Amino acid sequence: MGTELGKYKVCVSARSTDKEIMWKAQDGGIVTSLFAFALEHGIIDGAIVAGPGARPWQPRPFIATTREELLSARGTKYNISPQVSWLKEATRSFGLDKVGIVGTPCQMQAVRKAQLYPVGMRDVPDKVALAIGIFCMENFPYKSIQMIVEDHAGTKLQATKKMEIGKGKFTVITERGKSIALPLKITHKYEQPGCHVCLDYVANLGDISTGSVGSPDGWSTVFIRTKKGEETWNKAIAAGCFETKPIEQVKPGLDLVSKLANEKISKNKKTVEERATFGVNKALRNPYL
Amino acid sequence: MQSFKKTLTGEEPKAAAKPAEVKTEKKAEPKKEEKPVANKITVGHVHMSGCTGCLVSLADNYLGLVKILDDYADLVYGLTLADVRHIPEMDVALVEGSVCIQDHESVEDIKTTRKKAKVVVAVGGCASYGNITRFARGGQVNQPQHESFLPIGNLIDVDVVIPGCAPTPQLIRNVCVMAYLLLRGTEEQKALAGKYLKPLMALAKRGTTACFCDLMNDVINQGLCMGCGSCAAACPVRAITHEFGKPQGQRDLCIKCGACYGQCPRSFYNFEVMDEFEGILELIDGAMK
Numbered sequence: 001m002g003t004e005l006g007k008y009k010v011c012v013s014a015r016s017t018d019k020e021i022m023w024k025a026q027d028g029g030i031v032t033s034l035f036a037f038a039l040e041h042g043i044i045d046g047a048i049v050a051g052p053g054a055r056p057w058q059p060r061p062f063i064a065t066t067r068e069e070l071l072s073a074r075g076t077k078y079n080i081s082p083q084v085s086w087l088k089e090a091t092r093s094f095g096l097d098k099v100g101i102v103g104t105p106c107q108m109q110a111v112r113k114a115q116l117y118p119v120g121m122r123d124v125p126d127k128v129a130l131a132i133g134i135f136c137m138e139n140f141p142y143k144s145i146q147m148i149v150e151d152h153a154g155t156k157l158q159a160t161k162k163m164e165i166g167k168g169k170f171t172v173i174t175e176r177g178k179s180i181a182l183p184l185k186i187t188h189k190y191e192q193p194g195c196h197v198c199l200d201y202v203a204n205l206g207d208i209s210t211g212s213v214g215s216p217d218g219w220s221t222v223f224i225r226t227k228k229g230e231e232t233w234n235k236a237i238a239a240g241c242f243e244t245k246p247i248e249q250v251k252p253g254l255d256l257v258s259k260l261a262n263e264k265i266s267k268n269k270k271t272v273e274e275r276a277t278f279g280v281n282k283a284l285r286n287p288y289l
Numbered sequence: 290m291q292s293f294k295k296t297l298t299g300e301e302p303k304a305a306a307k308p309a310e311v312k313t314e315k316k317a318e319p320k321k322e323e324k325p326v327a328n329k330i331t332v333g334h335v336h337m338s339g340c341t342g343c344l345v346s347l348a349d350n351y352l353g354l355v356k357i358l359d360d361y362a363d364l365v366y367g368l369t370l371a372d373v374r375h376i377p378e379m380d381v382a383l384v385e386g387s388v389c390i391q392d393h394e395s396v397e398d399i400k401t402t403r404k405k406a407k408v409v410v411a412v413g414g415c416a417s418y419g420n421i422t423r424f425a426r427g428g429q430v431n432q433p434q435h436e437s438f439l440p441i442g443n444l445i446d447v448d449v450v451i452p453g454c455a456p457t458p459q460l461i462r463n464v465c466v467m468a469y470l471l472l473r474g475t476e477e478q479k480a481l482a483g484k485y486l487k488p489l490m491a492l493a494k495r496g497t498t499a500c501f502c503d504l505m506n507d508v509i510n511q512g513l514c515m516g517c518g519s520c521a522a523a524c525p526v527r528a529i530t531h532e533f534g535k536p537q538g539q540r541d542l543c544i545k546c547g548a549c550y551g552q553c554p555r556s557f558y559n560f561e562v563m564d565e566f567e568g569i570l571e572l573i574d575g576a577m578k
């Protein structure tokens with residue numbers, strides 16, 4: 001396909017040099033470290049992150065304006081966190097002029113739509129200072145995560161230390177160190193339907209996007225995509241925030257990222273097409289027309 | 290994209306951007322031209338029954354509005370702004386407010402607007418959907434006068450819709466710039482403007498009612514919602530919250546402005562425009578300098 005990874009200037013494998021952040025980061029601690037750096041250097045006034053919510057492993061989007069708050073949001077919660085719901089409030093109630101936001105590829109699409117077609121997003125377009133996209137194959141409603149962890153993995157959400165998707169498995173790791181790996185075949189039916197028309201895997205519209213795929217454990221694959229992204233990234237590198245390796249020198253490398261991106265996009269394109277002839281002369285709606 | 294920007298700022302298009310050259314070129318450029326800009330489009334603000342909030346939004350572009358009136362558009366009609374009594378011929382009519390059908394003159398005015406304007410833009414919720422001038426609920430009870438107001442699309446064909454209450458200064462600005470490019474630009478600019486305006490033209494064809502229910506019917510119940518949160522951010526009356534990641538609308542608060550549906554990335558999403566977000570945002574930025 002050739003467009004599956006979106007536009008980017010550079011792609012590297014990287015991990016944070018900040019021990020405190022790495023302690024609880026999902027992968028290479030890219031998101032938290034970059035926001036912490038940007039906050040400290042006035043590149044952003046705050047960032048919309050997915051912090052702890054009312055229930056165990058339920059995310060709650062909020063506007064972090066301190067390093068401590070950023071750190072409280074480390075790690076991936078595999079269920080929906082409506083990040084963009086705070087985008088206008090960040091500029092109004094919170095008075096931020098330079099907003100950071102992290103989100104899935106669809107949320108990066110939402111951010112860019114808010115900038116290009118600000119239907120209700122008054123004064124937002126000029127205030128997005130750093131949008132970090134995270135790779136995403138699918139997401140789950142909260143109830144699904146409950147079923148996956150409690151019914152399939154047979155453990156408690158409260159007792160879960162980390163969840164990971166990778167190498168064809170949904171892995172639940174408990175506080176006591178037990179690791180339960182479920183084949184993704186089991187979890188597919190719990191995905192939210194909206195993900196099945198999604199045509200972006202590596203957050204093509206982030207200023208920077210990152211995920212675990214393509215890099216060794218504990219490292220992240222990072223795409224630097226826009227001028228804003230490049231500027232911030234270069235400053236962070238100069239300040240020693242990250243160790244990096246050329247993506248060509250790590251295993252499994254970009255080939256795997258491309259492969260997965262193509263798989264996702266072609267599967268979901270097929271879904272979009274099937275929706276067009278779903279009934280007898282009746283279509284399900286196509287948002288891309 | 291480079292050539293869009295160049296022609297817009299009146300510079301000679303060049304083969305490739307060389308930062309160093311651009312700098313010297315800028316220095317050599319003579320002070321701002323004195324002669325009036327001949328190639329402007331003509332724009333009118335047609336005030337039907339609205340609260341003038343839409344006009345205030347247009348004005349909230351501050352220097353951007355001055356720039357628009359200096360370089361891109363002559364204001365040929367506008368209550369209190371242009372000393373013109375009868376609706377003249379114009380390229381673009383920005384219509385604010387719904388039509389009071391008890392008032393013969395209003396009905397005639399909107400029909401005249403259609404005859405005299407090449408492009409009719411419904412600016413804001415009242416012109417587009419009736420909004421608060423009709424029985425929108427929004428915490429109110431049904432009142433007799435609600436029955437007197439119709440969105441302009443019930444009386445004339447509308448070309449472009451800008452939903453929202455108030456519509457954002459930035460979307461009005463973008464539509465003005467794109468209308469200029471569409472009518473006066475190079476072939477390439479015309480193509481871009483056409484692509485940009487297409488979904489807002491499709492919204493005009495979609496109908497003259499809006500509601501939170503649009504999200505329920507055409508996004509959520511079509512299996513398209515992915516929980517980004519844009520709708521909640523867009524809603525001017527905070528009628529939308531998210532429960533377990535999905536929008537929850539208080540329909541009794543909803544004033545039927547259409548912002549949520551218009552902002553939702555799963556109402557319309559045009560890759561050919563969105564993928565170029567960085568260039569287009571720079572283009573609009575450049576046009577405002």
Ligand SMILES: Cc1cc2nc3c(=O)[nH]c(=O)nc-3n(C[C@H](O)[C@H](O)[C@H](O)COP(=O)(O)OP(=O)(O)OC[C@H]3O[C@@H](n4cnc5c(N)ncnc54)[C@H](O)[C@@H]3O)c2cc1C
Nearest residue numbers: 025026027028029030031032049050075077136211212213
């Ligand atoms: C639903 C989902 C699916 C993913 N699928 C893949 C995949 O298929 N392949 C892959 O390589 N990577 C995937 N990722 C990304 C990966 O899990 C890590 O989030 C990413 O590598 C960042 O790690 P980090 O160490 O840099 O971030 P950290 O420094 O640990 O920070 C993580 C950041 O992610 C944010 N976050 C956590 N949960 C959510 C959420 N639900 N929605 C929005 N933001 C959130 C937090 O606010 C935090 O700022 C997925 C992430 C999510 C949320």
Ligand code: SF4
Nearest residue numbers: 106136138139195198
């Ligand atoms: S798969 Fe797509 S739609 Fe679903 S959460 Fe990920 S980016 Fe969003």
Ligand code: SF4
Nearest residue numbers: 514516517518520553
């Ligand atoms: S904006 Fe659309 S996709 Fe996003 S949460 Fe609202 S309804 Fe769902």
Ligand code: SF4
Nearest residue numbers: 524543544546547549
């Ligand atoms: S829910 Fe809010 S944004 Fe949507 S139409 Fe109603 S008032 Fe407008």
